Structures are given as structure tokens and as C-alpha cells.
Amino acid sequence: MIQDAWRKVRGRGESPAGEETGDMRPENLVWVFGTARTGSSWLSAIMGEIGGYSRWHEPLVGHLFGNLYYERAGHRSEDEHFILGDRYKELWLSTVRRFVLDSAAARFPEVAGKGGRYLIIKEPQGSIGAPLLMEALPESRIILLVRDPRDVVASNLDAHKKGTWTADLMRKGGKEKPPSLAESRPDAFVKGQARRYVRDVGNAKKAYDAHRGLKVLVKYEDLRADTLGTMKHIYSALEIPMEEAELARSVEKHSWENVPEEEKGEGKFHRKAKPGGWREDLTPEQAEIVEGVAGSLLRELYPVRSTA
Amino acid sequence: MTPRLKRAWRRAVRRSKALRSRARRSSRGVRPENIVWIFGTGRSGSTWLGSMMEGLDGYAMWNEPLVGNLFGNFYYFRVGGRKLGKHSILGEPYKETWLGPMRDLVLGGAAARFPEVSGGGYLVIKEPNGSIGSPLLMEALPESRMIFLIRDPRDVVASSMDARSEGSFLQERRDGQRRTSRPDRNPNAYARLRANSYVQQIEKTRQAYRAHGGRKVMVRYEDLRADTLGTMRRIYSGLEITVHEADLARSVEEHSWENVPEEEKGEGKFHRKAKPGGWREDLTPKQAEIVEDITAPLLDEFYPNTATTRDAL
Numbered sequence: 086m087i088q089d090a091w092r093k094v095r096g097r098g099e100s101p102a103g104e105e106t107g108d109m110r111p112e113n114l115v116w117v118f119g120t121a122r123t124g125s126s127w128l129s130a131i132m133g134e135i136g137g138y139s140r141w142h143e144p145l146v147g148h149l150f151g152n153l154y155y156e157r158a159g160h161r162s163e164d165e166h167f168i169l170g171d172r173y174k175e176l177w178l179s180t181v182r183r184f185v186l187d188s189a190a191a192r193f194p195e196v197a198g199k200g201g202r203y204l205i206i207k208e209p210q211g212s213i214g215a216p217l218l219m220e221a222l223p224e225s226r227i228i229l230l231v232r233d234p235r236d237v238v239a240s241n242l243d244a245h246k247k248g249t250w251t252a253d254l255m256r257k258g259g260k261e262k263p264p265s266l267a268e269s270r271p272d273a274f275v276k277g278q279a280r281r282y283v284r285d286v287g288n289a290k291k292a293y294d295a296h297r298g299l300k301v302l303v304k305y306e307d308l309r310a311d312t313l314g315t316m317k318h319i320y321s322a323l324e325i326p327m328e329e330a331e332l333a334r335s336v337e338k339h340s341w342e343n344v345p346e347e348e349k350g351e352g353k354f355h356r357k358a359k360p361g362g363w364r365e366d367l368t369p370e371q372a373e374i375v376e377g378v379a380g381s382l383l384r385e386l387y388p389v390r391s392t393a
Numbered sequence: 394m395t396p397r398l399k400r401a402w403r404r405a406v407r408r409s410k411a412l413r414s415r416a417r418r419s420s421r422g423v424r425p426e427n428i429v430w431i432f433g434t435g436r437s438g439s440t441w442l443g444s445m446m447e448g449l450d451g452y453a454m455w456n457e458p459l460v461g462n463l464f465g466n467f468y469y470f471r472v473g474g475r476k477l478g479k480h481s482i483l484g485e486p487y488k489e490t491w492l493g494p495m496r497d498l499v500l501g502g503a504a505a506r507f508p509e510v511s512g513g514g515y516l517v518i519k520e521p522n523g524s525i526g527s528p529l530l531m532e533a534l535p536e537s538r539m540i541f542l543i544r545d546p547r548d549v550v551a552s553s554m555d556a557r558s559e560g561s562f563l564q565e566r567r568d569g570q571r572r573t574s575r576p577d578r579n580p581n582a583y584a585r586l587r588a589n590s591y592v593q594q595i596e597k598t599r600q601a602y603r604a605h606g607g608r609k610v611m612v613r614y615e616d617l618r619a620d621t622l623g624t625m626r627r628i629y630s631g632l633e634i635t636v637h638e639a640d641l642a643r644s645v646e647e648h649s650w651e652n653v654p655e656e657e658k659g660e661g662k663f664h665r666k667a668k669p670g671g672w673r674e675d676l677t678p679k680q681a682e683i684v685e686d687i688t689a690p691l692l693d694e695f696y697p698n699t700a701t702t703r704d705a706l
Contacts, residue, residue, distance in 0.1 A: 146482040149467045157466075158459055168458040168502055176505055180498040184491060188482055191490045 108198035109190040111182070114225035115205050115323060118147075118212040118292065120285035122240040123232040124305045124358075127339060129207040131316060134335035135327060139193045141206045146188075150181055151214025151288065181221040203325060212285040215292035226323045229293040231286060231386050232305035232360075234379040238278045239366035240356055242267050245274065249352040275371045279378035286382055299323045304386070306360040312336045422504030422511035425496075428537035429517045429632060432461075432524040432601065434594040436552035437544035438614040438667075441648060443519040445625060448644030449636065451514040453507040457522055460499055465526025465597065496533040515634065524594040527601035538632045541602040543595060543695050544614035544669075546688040550587045551675035554580065555665055584680040588687035595691055608632045613695070615669040621645050678702050 115132070117125050133140030154162070154169045161167040169177055189204055190197040196204045208215075209230070219227065244251050245267035252262040266274035293300055301322035308315045313336050320327045337343070341358045349355045363372060376383060429446070431439045440456075447454035468483050477484050483491055503516055510516050520527075521542070531539060554576040576583040602609055610631030617624045622645050629636045646652070653664045672681060681702040685692060692699065 142480045144480055144482040145467075149463070149482055153459065153463045153466075157462070161459070165506065166456045166458055168460040168463060168498065173502060173505055176501055177498060180494050180501070183494045183497070184482065187490050187494065188487060191487055192479065 109186045109193075109196065109204075110200075110224075111186060111222045112224040112226070112298075113196065113200075113203050114185070114189065114222060115203055115228060115325070116215070116218065116225060117205065117207045117209065117228045117230055118215045118285075118289035119209045119230040119232070120212060120237060120282050120289070121209050122237050122244065123209060123230050124308060125207050125209045125230055126354075128228070128230060128303070128308065129205050131312075131332075131335045131339050132205045134338065135331050137202050137326075139196050139202070139204050141189065141192065141204055143207055143210060144185075144188065145208070145211045146181075146185055147208050147211025147214030147218050149211075149214070150217050151211065154217060155213055155284075155288070178217065178221040181217060185218070185222060201326070209285065212289040212292075215289045216295065219292040219296050223296070223298060226298060226325070227293055227296055227300040228319060228323070229289055229300070229302045230305065230308075231302065233363065233387055234279060234282045234286075234383055235363035235367060235372055235375045236305075236360060237282055238275055238371070238375050239363040241278045242271065242274060242366065242371075243351055243356055246352065250354045272371060272374060275367070275374050276378060279375045282375075282379050283382060286379075286386075290382070309341075309358060309360055312340065423500060423507060423516050424513070424536075425500060425534050426536040426538070426607075427510070427513070427515045428499075428503065428534060429515060429540060429634075430527070430530065430537060431517065431519045431521065431540045431542055432527045432594075432598040433521045433542035433544070434524060434549055434591050434598075435521050436549050436556060437521060437542050438617060439519050439521045439542055442540070442542060442612070442617065443517050445621075445641075445644045445648045446515075446517045448647055449640050451510065453510045453514065453516050455503065455506065455516060455518045455520075457519055458499075458502065459520075459523050460495075460502075461520050461523025461526030461530050463523075463526065464495060464529050465523065468529060469525060469593075469597070492529070492533045495529065499530070499534060521594070524598045524601075527598050528604060531601045531605045535605070535607055538607060538634075539602060539605050539609040540628060540632070541598050541609065541611040542614065543598075543611070545672070545696055545699065546588060546591045546595075546692065547672035547676060547681055547684050548614075548669060549591055550584050550680070550684050551672040552665055553587045554583060555660055555675070557583070580677075581680060581683060584676070584683045585687065588684040591684075592688055592691060618650075618667060618669055621649065 117129055119125060129140050129142070132138050150169065158167060158169070162169070162171050164170055165172045189206075193204055196202045208218075211218075215227075219225070243249065245265040247265075247268055255262045266277065293302065299322065301319050303315060303319060313333055316332055316336060317329070320332070341349075341355070344355045350357075363375075367375070431443055433439060443454045443456070446452055464483065468477065479486060499518075503518075504511055507514075507516055520530075523530075527539075531537070557576050559577050575586070602611065608631065610628050612624060612628060622642055625641055625645055626636075626638075629641070650664070650667045657664055659665065672684075676684070685701045692701070
């Protein structure tokens with residue numbers, strides 16, 4: 086079935102715009118960047134629920150290219166032999182573009198070739214590669230979703246303890262979760278997560294700042310305080326249509342209050358959804374570690390907040 | 394769409410068209426069947442082998458593009474242990490959609506970098522540190538040719554430890570990166586780490602080699618050292634590439650160990666000792682045991698007649 090869909094996509098030939106990408110229109114892609122545990126599942130679920138929208142759940146294409154480019158082979162960017170070397174950037178960015186558009190068209194034929202349909206790409210864990218993706222697909226739209234780094238780290242600390250939802254997720258992938266630093270050396274885990282926040286949100290912000298197309302910065306805290314109002318702001322800034330009643334229905338359906346009580350709490354995917362909850366979750370030393378590592382982003386994104 | 398966006402859109406389309414056109418031209422450039430991959434693992438003589446091949450007329454060498462590392466690392470190690478399902482960009486059910494761009498990335502990159510071998514020359518891609526992705530690359534480029542280069546894991550680990558020690562060529566090359574090298578801090582832990590990466594790289598290379606239906610040859614570093622010209626002839630014969638004997642002999646001579654200036658050889662240098670079995674002088678018995686334990690099945694398979702440290706006890 087998939088091969089048939091792929092042949093169909095390839096068989097369509099070039100679009101009027103000259104793309105050979107199964108008619109997936111890059112301007113109909115909406116990227117959600119940030120980092121894990123910022124409410125991206127919630128936000129993308131609200132958007133994906135609305136007619137005309139599909140949701141691509143963590144393709145990790147940003148991780149694929151960004152991890153090698155920025156981290157593992159970061160020292161080779163000026164080496165012209167390196168496959169992602171800067172001298173040939175335009176050439177390999179065209180492959181990145183094709184990777185995304187072809188893959189999106191094959192997976193979401195209902196969006197490909199149709200005006201007025203949008204694909205929400207939830208990619209918080211691929212945010213390291215956000216600058217590359219947005220350079221390759223400048224017509225697409227960005228939502229930069231941020232959350233207080235102390236709450237993000239507190240949420241991750243909970244998620245990586247023994248017997249939590251992350252272990253279930255790994256088990257589904259056929260692997261057992263190895264012992265985590267979250268249990269054995271929580272302060273070291275906190276430091277690692279804070280660094281990850283800086284890497285992911287830092288690169289997502291770089292992409293956001295450089296992007297000349299449609300974009301919007303959303304704070305998780307605002308989304309929690311006034312979900313419908315913040316969602317309307319998102320659609321307005323991205324210049325994409327929505328029907329207000331349908332949006333309100335989707336917001337209601339995915340509200341915290343509608344998550345069954347037995348699916349909420351410590352160790353669960355839906356934990357507490359409480360901005361500022363880090364004060365109850367982190368020790369003062371751990372909060373200081375996060376503020377030390379992510380201080381620059383914290384001050385920039387949350388200038389009026391108090392520190393530990 | 395606003396006028397500003399329309400302009401951005403048109404610019405992007407023009408850029409995309411130009412790039413695609415370039416990539417199309419490029420993919421007509423280097424013939425995939427004229428690509429010769431060298432897979433295996435680092436510190437196994439791949440630079441030496443690649444240089445001897447590059448020394449012939451009509452050859453170029455692409456030195457460690459890491460394209461195999463790019464895809465293989467993601468595909469085989471996954472991310473956070475997740476299954477590569479429908480949504481993953483390298484999801485198994487959609488392999489056809491990403492093998493094509495992967496092929497284009499190699500062919501387009503090759504043509505842009507090595508126009509001198511477009512239309513008939515050979516491109517040797519030295520990719521030992523991208524061997525983790527060799528099964529995917531050979532699947533994307535089944536017409537290309539493959540050399541599986543292997544070396545005794547104990548010598549590989551000994552060489553890697555030297556290369557990553559304080560003040561070595563690799564440390565100097567990565568000036569500005571982490572300066573405290575792992576072998577200096579904990580040599581046994583480093584030996585374990587490097588032996589494990591040897592197993593990963595060689596197992597993936599073996600997987601690619603077995604699956605490859607095209608022209609291929611397996612070479613042991615030790616044979617290349619013992620009889621370089623004879624082994625090089627066997628490589629060209631295995632790959633079904635015609636080579637002039639005199640040219641080959643000249644290139645072999647030019648790149649021989651004896652022709653490397655003395656001041657460029659020795660501990661901490663890229664050209665270290667080129668001595669099969671030298672691990673006996675370099676590794677402690679404990680380190681040798683660590684490597685032998687981790688690589689035991691590969692040692693048995695590729696070096697069945699070599700004594701181990703335990704045998705000697």
C-alpha cells in the first residue's frame with residue numbers, strides 16, 4: 086500500500102512551481118520547535134484535530150542532520166570532504182528539502198497537492214537541526230514553543246525515573262530502559278538536561294530569529310493560562326485559517342481537565358501541567374544548576390521571573 | 394499570501410530549481426558503478442590503501458565524507474531506543490522514499506567535489522568511520538563497488554589509543570575540542586569502548602559485504618603489508634577494474650612505508666609503526682584481554698590462526 090502511494094506520489098511529476106516533491110507544498114508545513122516536555126504534544130494535538138490539518142509526530146529529521154552537523158562532526162564544517170561541509174551547503178540543503186517534502190508527501194497524501202491543507206510537524210527533539218531545516222524550507226512556518234527551563238528539567242527528571250512512561254515507550258520499541266542518572270545522580274542529570282535545553286531551544290531560537298517567513302513564539306505558560314486566546318494568536322500570526330467554533334471544540338477536547346485522572350500524575354506522560362511547579366520538584370541546588378546553565382535563555386525568554 | 398511571502402516563495406523556487414538542475418547534472422557526472430567504497434574501521438590502513446588507488450591516473454579519493462555515519466548512526470542506533478515506525482524520517486516502511494535522496498546526496502556531492510572523474514574516472518570513497526551505514530549506502534548504490542578492509546582488532550585498538558593520546562596528531566587536529574583524551578584518563582575503559590565500536594563497524598561492514606550483489610573484495614591489512622603489490626592486484630581483479638601493472642607498481646612504491654620520511658613516523662604520529670602484531674608491545678595483557686573478549690567472534694572468523702593472550706597463559 087505504501088509502495089503504491091509512493092509510486093503515485095512520484096508519478097505526479099513536477100508541480101507548476103517546478104518541485105519534484107510529490108506536490109507537498111513547503112508553505113503548508115508548520116514546524117513546532119522547542120524541546121521535549123514543553124507541551125508540544127498538546128499543542129500539535131489541538132491543531133491536528135481540526136479539519137484540514139494533519140500531524141507528523143516527531144520525524145526527527147532535524148536530529149538526523151543537526152546532530153552530525155552541530156555536534157558529532159561540528160569540527161569538520163570547513164572540511165570540503167565532509168558530506169555536510171559548508172562549502173557545499175546549498176547542494177546538501179536541497180537534499181534535506183527533498184527528504185522532508187518527499188517523506189511528507191508519502192506519509193500524508195491527504196495534504197500533498199492540496200491548497201488549504203496543512204501539515205503540523207511536531208519536532209521538539211529535532212530542534213538541534215532547526216536552523217538547517219528552515220534554511221532548506223524557507224517558505225514553511227514556525228512555531229517556537231518555549232517553557233521555563235526549570236519546569237522542563239523538572240518534568241524530565243520525573244519522566245526518567247524508574248517505571249515511568251518513558252520506560253513503557255522504550256519497551257514498545259523492543260528495548261529495556263537502562264538505569265538513568267535521574268535516579269543515581271539527579272544533580273548530574275539536571276545539568277545534562279539543562280544543557281540539552283540550551284542546545285535545543287538555543288538552535289530553535291536561532292532558526293526562529295533568522296526565519297523571514299511566517300512565525301510565532303508561544304510560551305507554554307500563556308497556552309496554559311488562556312489556551313483558546315493563545316491558539317487564536319498562533320493561527321493569526323501564521324496566517325492560516327481556522328474556524329473558531331472548531332478550534333474551541335478541539336481546545337476543550339484536549340484540555341487538562343479532560344485527561345482522565347488515572348492518566349495524570351507523577352511518572353505519567355501527563356504530569357502536573359503547572360507553570361512554576363519546579364519550586365516543588367527541584368531542590369534549590371538543582372534550580373540553581375538550571376539557572377546557571379540556561380541563564381541566558383531564561384533571562385531572554387522570561388525576563389521578569391524570579392530565580393532560586 | 395502577502396507580497397513579501399510571494400517574493401520569498403519565488404526566490405525559494407528559483408533556488409530550488411537551480412540546485413535541482415545542478416544535482417541532476419551532478420548525478421550524470423560520477424558513475425555510480427565507478428564508485429569504490431572502502432569500509433571497515435578507522436586505523437586499519439584505509440588512508441594508505443585509498444592513497445595507492447588515488448595515485449593512479451583517472452582516480453580521485455573522497456576522504457571520509459561521513460555520509461554512512463550520518464544515516465547509519467540514526468538508523469541503527471535509533472534515537473532514544475525508539476522504533477523506526479511510520480513517523481520517523483528513516484522509517485522502515487518508507488525506505489524507498491529516503492534511499493533516493495540518500496543516493497542523490499552521494500552522487501551530487503561526488504560530482505560537485507570531483508569533476509575530474511566525471512564521465513569515466515573512478516572515485517574511491519574512504520569511509521571507515523561511516524561503516525555503520527554501509528548496508529544502507531550499498532542498498533542505495535547497488536552498482537558501486539566495495540572493499541571490506543579489516544585489521545586485527547588488537548592492533549586497531551593499540552593504534553587508536555596512540556592516536557588519541559595527549560599530544561598526538563588527532564589531538565592536535567581537534568585543537569579546541571575536548572583536550573583530555575580518554576585513553577590517558579582510563580586506558581582500559583577506552584580499550585573497551587574502541588573494541589565495541591570495532592565490533593559495530595565490522596559487523597555492519599560484513600552485513601553490507603554479504604548483501605552486496607555487485608563487485609566486491611575483502612582485504613586484510615596484514616596481507617596488504619606482507620605483499621602490497623600482490624594484494625593490490627587481487628583487489629583490482631576482485632573489483633573487475635583494469636589496471637596497468639607498471640602504474641600500480643609505481644603507486645605502491647610511492648606510498649610504501651619505506652618512503653614515508655622518518656620524521657613523520659612514530660608514536661603519536663599518523664604513520665605510527667605499521668607492524669602487524671605490534672599490539673603485543675603496545676597493549677597491557679589486561680587491555681589485550683578486554684579487546685579479545687569483546688571481539689572474540691570476529692577474531693575467530695577473520696583471524697582464526699592468531700593466538701590470543703589467554704592462549705599464551
